[in-house]
Amino acid sequence: MNDRISSAGLELANVLVTSPPLQQSWDAVLDQMQKLPPAADPNQKMALDINETKHSNTAIISFLTSPVTLHDQQTMVSSLTLKNADFSLFEFLCGKNIPSFSVNELAINFFKLNLKNLDIWRKKLVEMLESSKSSRIVITGHSFGGAVATLFTLWLLQSLDLLKAKRLLCITFGSPLIGDEQLRQCVLEFSTWSSCFLNVASINDPVPKVFLTSQGSGYKPFGTFLLCSSSGGSCIEDADAILQLLVETSSQCVQNPVPNSGTQLFDYGKILNDLKTKALSRDVFELVEEDRVPLKAGIKTQLAAILGVLSSQSLQQQQPNIEFESLVKKMVAHERKLAVQKTMVYSSFLKLNENKKYMANMEWYKKESKDMEIGYYDRYRNKRYRSDVIAEEFTKKLSIYWHDTVTEAESKPQKEGATMRIRFLYGGTNYRRMIEPLHIAEYYKEGGKNYKEKRPRHFVLLEQWFDEEEKKKKEKREREERENPQPRSASKSNSKATSVATSLNDDSCFWVHVEEALILCNELARNPDGRQKLIEFERYVLDTLKNFAVTPDIFLPQSSFMQWWNKYKDIVGSSYSSELTDVMRRRTYRNYADGVSVLAGL
Secondary structure (H helix, E strand, O other): OOOOOOOOHHHHHHHHHOOHHHHHHHHHHHHHHHHOOOOOOOOOOOOEEEEEEEOOOEEEEEEEEOOOOHHHOOOEEEHHHHHHOOOOOOHHHOOOOOOOOEEEHHHHHHHHHOHHHHHHHHHHHHHHHOOOOOOEEEEEEEOHHHHHHHHHHHHHHHHOOOOOOOOEEEEEEOOOOOEOHHHHHHHHOOOOOHHHEEEEEEOOOOHHHOOOOOOOOOOOOOOEEEEEEOOEEEEEOOHHHHHHHHHHOHHHOOOOOOOOOOOOOOOHHHHHHHHHHHHHOOOOOEOOHHHOOHHHHHHHHHHHHHHOOOEHHHHHHHOOOOOHHHHHHHHHHHHHHHHHHHHHHHHHHHHHHHHHHHHHHHHHHHHHHHHOOOOHHHHHHHOOOHHHHHHHHHHHHHHHHHHHHHHHHHHOOHHHHHHHHHHHHHHHHHHHHHHHHHHHHHHHHOOOOOHHHHOOHHHHHHHHHHHHHHHHHHHHHHHHHHHOOOOOOOOOOOHHHHOHHHOOOOOOOHHHHHHHHHHHHHOHHHOOOHHHHHHHHHHHHHHHHHOOOOOHHHHOOOOHHHHHHHHHHHHHOOOOOOHHHHHHHHOHHHHHHHOOOOOOOO
């Protein structure tokens, strides 16, 4: 990996400290503090005050808790324990890969005791954020109010339709860490959520470190941290580096003179003003010769800004409690990991384009098969040509891609997984309808039976997700028709009928029914229920034909369906009559490809 990867932490910090939302958030917190009574009501030990401050294009929602003594509140409680206690509010964060996590018990107790008020605010903000005329919303909080604001923001994000809502931002000042590594991983499973959190933490403020010991106590940060002092600051996203800096700068914390206040009065206003001044008059940082590797130099410059040191040579001398060698290694590794992830995103984009080409080739294969009067299902089943082997390679590559994509979506927490599924559902449905018949052809060629019992899971899920989405669309359509009834046109064209010749079977398992019907014809003497099942198959086929849900390929002379018909008509004899047998005997399906109903000639 190239050592010329740059780190933009200093630049981002300079942008943030000169941006209105950061200063507006602190001003809102400070104004809220000044308005509250100086003495806490002993009956309001777990009080939570929420306030709204409006600006021209931004609404700041600030959280402030009653003073708490945090040093005795290190206990974390697992999400499983919360579920057992009938408080599964944050269960939505869990997924298949991460079924549980732990959060600070005191933060959860604040939620339990103030849930009614929090829910009122949640509903109000959802309405504001999803409104087309809404302002930008910033959730903020100081000290333990920041911890509650963080949990509230997670709950709010889960409630939003992110396709409609404006971007949400949570800015905390001096907030303690609230959860473990599993919670961090859960948040990262949501592709955009982590970037919604900005945590401003001074190395001189004891509250962000209050739950930490030299081993970290199991707590882990998430989101972006603006680590700072009055001398400078930098933005860091590397959780391990943030944790190490918080732990190893504990000795520099300022002790608060207010007893039992939970250090609620640490002033970030002065720090923000100092940082803003420094951002406008950039200080020069002196590098020694060994630091001239760009990536390491950038990282040491960030650390120097956070700690207020003017030379890389002086870092260890002025901060003897910090293991700079291990810290720099962590940060270098993190930057390189980010570079690899960017490469992987680009690689995923290339794979998507490759799979579009594979699908285009399979469309050509299907068309060519029709011209050969066999249909692509039976052609693939027989595999007599070199082009069939090439089609098999395309099928394998497409199956690997979609298997991995579906597995990833299934492992995501429910909301993120649903969002991901909607993005790829159209492509996934086309893949399922085009490629699953070829899996079926392979399965029955090798002597298989009862395919659905062994059906690959990614096909099952793709069909399930498609059906769920179609059900939602139908309900929405029916609701709109009830609210705004329109006269139905009797001459309304059937789009499925007009496109049936170029479409795919709606039921990707259509050929399973055909293969099982063929097996029944061959085993009828040994299967007392076989005749009834064949009648049920008749009804199934007729239903798909009525709805133009199956392609005209099934009527090609060499198709498996026509093989079934040739066997079945001998079994039932000329005296047997049903709608489907009448269609087949009179060949009213001849104009089916032109969108004419098979029942038209009966």
